[in-house]
Amino acid sequence: MAYYVNRTMFKHLVGNEQVKQTFRRLIAKRRVPNSLLFAGDEGVGKRSFAVELIRSLLCKDTTEGDACGVCPACRRAGTFQLPKPDDKDAFKKVIFSDHPDVGMVVAQNRNIAVDAIRHLESEANFRPYEAESRFFIIDDADKMNDSAANALLKTLEEPPAGSHIFLITSRADSLLPTIRSRCQVVRFAPVETTEIERFLIDDRAFTPDEARLAARLSRGSIGRAVSINVEQVRKLRERMLLAVANSLETHDRAGLLRISEEMNDAKNKEFFEESIDILTSLLHDIWSIRVSRDPSRTVNADLADRLSSLAESSSSQDIPDWLGSIQEMRENFAVNINRKIATDALFTSMSA
Numbered sequence: 001m002a003y004y005v006n007r008t009m010f011k012h013l014v015g016n017e018q019v020k021q022t023f024r025r026l027i028a029k030r031r032v033p034n035s036l037l038f039a040g041d042e043g044v045g046k047r048s049f050a051v052e053l054i055r056s057l058l059c060k061d062t063t064e065g066d067a068c069g070v071c072p073a074c075r076r077a078g079t080f081q082l083p084k085p086d087d088k089d090a091f092k093k094v095i096f097s098d099h100p101d102v103g104m105v106v107a108q109n110r111n112i113a114v115d116a117i118r119h120l121e122s123e124a125n126f127r128p129y130e131a132e133s134r135f136f137i138i139d140d141a142d143k144m145n146d147s148a149a150n151a152l153l154k155t156l157e158e159p160p161a162g163s164h165i166f167l168i169t170s171r172a173d174s175l176l177p178t179i180r181s182r183c184q185v186v187r188f189a190p191v192e193t194t195e196i197e198r199f200l201i202d203d204r205a206f207t208p209d210e211a212r213l214a215a216r217l218s219r220g221s222i223g224r225a226v227s228i229n230v231e232q233v234r235k236l237r238e239r240m241l242l243a244v245a246n247s248l249e250t251h252d253r254a255g256l257l258r259i260s261e262e263m264n265d266a267k268n269k270e271f272f273e274e275s276i277d278i279l280t281s282l283l284h285d286i287w288s289i290r291v292s293r294d295p296s297r298t299v300n301a302d303l304a305d306r307l308s309s310l311a312e313s314s315s316s317q318d319i320p321d322w323l324g325s326i327q328e329m330r331e332n333f334a335v336n337i338n339r340k341i342a343t344d345a346l347f348t349s350m351s352a
């Protein structure tokens with residue numbers, strides 16, 4: 001299994017212009033701190049930025065701080081062969097890229113092994129093989145348990161002069177405060193919907209319609225946007241739209257419970273949360289049309305006519321009530337409540 005960063009140069013990374021500017025300044029002055037903490041939501045590109053920063057420092061042919069992306073140093077530093085997820089020992093070590101001075105620590109089963117952090121410590125004290133410094137990324141750094149975190153803290157307290165350690169996390173609050181305070185924090189913002197849309201069209205050959213839908217369902221995450229299967233989304237959306245119509249137009253309680261049944265069927269289990277996300281987006285759209293009379297700003301803009309007529313059929317209470325019930329249901333899932341019973345209850349309330 002390989003992880004390859006093929007986005008070359010900062011200017012091709014999507015969003016977070018401010019972070020790019022900061023990095024360009026640090027690179028120009030050759031003043032990149034020894035420990036950086038990349039904090040921000042899942043899927044906004046933190047890991048790609050970290051690899052790109054490293055490449056910019058290794059590249060022999062930079063343009064205004066941007067790595068060239070094609071020289072041997074750039075290519076090797078961007079190529080990581082990640083081990084198989086069930087490989088028992090591979091995650092207890094730093095996983096090096098094809099460049100001997102660039103390595104990454106990765107969690108296995110939501111856990112970063114203390115051995116991996118100890119290995120990082122000893123590697124960070126070696127002199128670089130070819131570069132001026134050595135670089136280590138700790139991905140999902142919040143997945144360090146106490147002993148791993150304490151081992152890292154020791155390294156951060158006496159940072160080896162020739163090494164940089166970049167921590168990446170979407171849960172900065174779960175890190176030890178003593179670790180946070182020893183790193184300079186780089187904050188990442190969610191990526192603008194229009195930027196994601198443009199990226200999907202230009203770089204991933206989405207049609208404008210698909211890009212619009214995927215971008216708006218992505219909640220500011222490039223990672224989520226590229227993994228959205230638009231065909232699948234359309235299918236699920238058809239079912240959720242039918243649920244809303246059963247509720248608002250035909251008042252078909254049996255039909256609603258059939259859809260609940262389907263969603264919880266073993267073969268559809270993996271799409272359950274996506275279905276609920278889509279249902280939520282439809283309800284938001286119907287509500288916004290009801291309030292603004294303007295369907296142009298909806299997530300599901302291609303369904304504007306259908307959504308407008310559903311908005312006509314809804315009362316002022318329906319949509320806010322259901323959105324509230326969905327929110328409550330999501331919170332209940334966090335405490336492991338039976339999904340089928342909860343969906344039935346939601347859909348029953350929608351048929352009342």
Ligand SMILES: [Zn+2]
Pocket residue numbers: 058059060061062067068069070071072073074075
């Ligand atoms: Zn290069």
